[in-house]
Amino acid sequence: MSFHGLFLGExxxxxxxxxxxxxxxxxxxQGVGVLAFVPRGHSWTEANWQSSDPDRFIRMVNAAxxxxxxxxxxxxxxxxFDDDFTELATWTRNLGHRCFFIAQxxxxxxxxxxxxxxxxxxxxxxxKTADILAEExxxxxxxxxxxxxxxxxxxxxxxxxxxxxxx
Numbered sequence: 001m002s003f004h005g006l007f008l009g010e011x012x013x014x015x016x017x018x019x020x021x022x023x024x025x026x027x028x029x030q031g032v033g034v035l036a037f038v039p040r041g042h043s044w045t046e047a048n049w050q051s052s053d054p055d056r057f058i059r060m061v062n063a064a065x066x067x068x069x070x071x072x073x074x075x076x077x078x079x080x081f082d083d084d085f086t087e088l089a090t091w092t093r094n095l096g097h098r099c100f101f102i103a104q105x106x107x108x109x110x111x112x113x114x115x116x117x118x119x120x121x122x123x124x125x126x127x128k129t130a131d132i133l134a135e136e137x138x139x140x141x142x143x144x145x146x147x148x149x150x151x152x153x154x155x156x157x158x159x160x161x162x163x164x165x166x167x
Contacts, residue, residue, distance in 0.1 A: 003098055003118045003119060004089055004099045004100065004113075004116050004117045004119070005023075005098075005101070005117050005118065005119035005121065006100070006101050006113070006114060007019050007100065007101070007102040007103070007121045007123070008102075008103055008104070008105070008106055008109075008121070008125060008129070009104065009121075009124055009125055009153070010124050010125060012150060013123035013124040013148070013150055014123055014151035014152070014153065014167070015121065016072065016102055018121060019121070020036075020044055020070070021046065023100065024044065024068060024070060025046045027068040028046055028047075028048070032066065032067065032068050033064060033066070033067040033068070034048050034049075034067065034070065035047060035048065035050070035057070035060055035061060035064060035067050035068070035069045036049070036051075036070045037050070037052070037057045037069075037070065037078075038051075038072050040052040044070070047070070054078050054082070054084070058084045058085075058088075061088065061095075061097065062095075064095070064097070065095055065096050065097075066096035066097065067096075067098075068097070068100065069088060069098065069100065070099075070102065071085065071101045071102065072102045072103075073101060073102060073103040073104075073108045073109060082110075085110070085113075086110045086113055088113075089101070089110075089113040089116035089117065101113055101117065106132060106133060106136075118158050119155070119156070119157050120133065120142075120154075120155070120156040121153050121154075121155055122142055122145045122153055122154045122162075123151075123153045124145060124149075124150070124152075125146060126146060127143075127146050130142055130143045130144070130146055131143060137158065139156055139162045141154065141162045142154055142162060144164070148164075151166075152164065153165050
């Protein structure tokens with residue numbers, strides 16, 4: 001079964017590092033294709049294919065099968081209400097994809113995408129964001145996120161108590 005995940009945290013908190021160097025690298029070692037939508041000027045050496053062009057990226061995702069798809073919303077030129085990117089979370093399971101969305105704030109991510117993400121990697125965020133996510137994911141332990149050091153995160157799977165992880 002495919003699942004989707006969300007990485008949230010302030011700049012420099014470790015979210016992209018974790019997504020790229022741990023999760024994407026693991027998928028690639030397992031022979032799973034890795035597709036990445038990254039802001040212009042960024043590079044994901046762990047990706048088999050990457051683009052900063054939204055249309056080109058969506059075409060590739062539609063053509064590919066059974067991939068790990070990473071979308072960096074931070075600094076990207078994509079609206080959170082872009083239907084094509086929202087559909088990544090709602091229908092790409094039919095293509096065998098697992099999608100992972102990376103953003104600095106929950107407000108950068110369409111609520112439909114957030115609802116479709118079974119996993120949350122929560123790095124340091126502000127108090128209001130932590131409170132909102134604690135409510136959305138039904139876990140008060142997420143309110144500890146504002147005090148997390150760099151590269152520490154709380155991993156939350158819907159329906160399972162959250163756990164705190166260190167590098």
